[in-house]
Amino acid sequence: MEKKETHSLRMTPAGMRKGFRIACGAVFVVVALALLGCLDLPDAPNESQYVERVDVFLFQEGNQDSTLLKIRPNDSAVIKASVYPRQFKNSLTFRWLFCIGDSTTIIGDSLTYTIPSSPKIHDIPNALEVTDGVGNTIRKDFKVSVNMAPTLYTKTIPADGDTLYGNVHTSILFKWLSYDTDSFDENKLEHTLVIDGVEYPVGRLEEIMQSGFGEGEHTFQIMVKDSFGDADTLPVYRFYMLDTLGGSL
Missing domain, CATH: 2.60.40.10 (Immunoglobulins)
Incomplete structure (x- = not known):
């Protein structure tokens, strides 16, 4: 009777490297398919505010009112927005609003707004909305007081x-x-x-x-x-x- 030789299976180093490459390739294909599926979904607006904070400052005759938003009615004044971080201000949209009750009117759309001399009530904004490029909006409500000295x-x-x-x-x-x-x-x-x-x-x-x-x-x-x-x-x-x-x- 002819004697058959038997051999135990042994993985050579070259075979191990080949198997590892095959496994990595399979994982890559799965991840790539998953990413392609995600690319089909629309991007949601960033939930974190692009602008962290917005403040308003009032200037009349070149002087800044650092404590109260107060103007003299016979002179025009400039109200200016300040946003943080500052480097984003050129890519933002500004809307100066006059709000009364349920009514809202846009009365300005730039970084600054000029209040005319002898203003009417609807000439003075009381809110500011700042919007970034992906639709995030931050709002600042404020009140400008018209005051004459006694x-x-x-x-x-x-x-x-x-x-x-x-x-x-x-x-x-x-x-x-x-x-x-x-x-x-x-x-x-x-x-x-x-x-x-x-x-x-x-x-x-x-x-x-x-x-x-x-x-x-x-x-x-x-x-x-x-x-x-x-x-x-x-x-x-x-x-x-x-x-x-x-x-x-």
């Missing part, structure tokens, strides 16, 4: 240079008048009466009685301030007390 009439009691008669026991009437064209500041003006260099906050009062004036020259001054901190101040006025009673009651 004004003091120059006519006062006593008048500048008046001579009054009495002594330290005589009550003297100090009276003045201020006004503000802003309706939101109506009856909210705060006054300070300065007598002989001493300040007396008197709130919304526009007259006060004061005694204790000896014979000779005295000074007084009126200051007024509105709710935004804008103020008006009269110059220092002088009056003269002439004691005709000899210091008696």
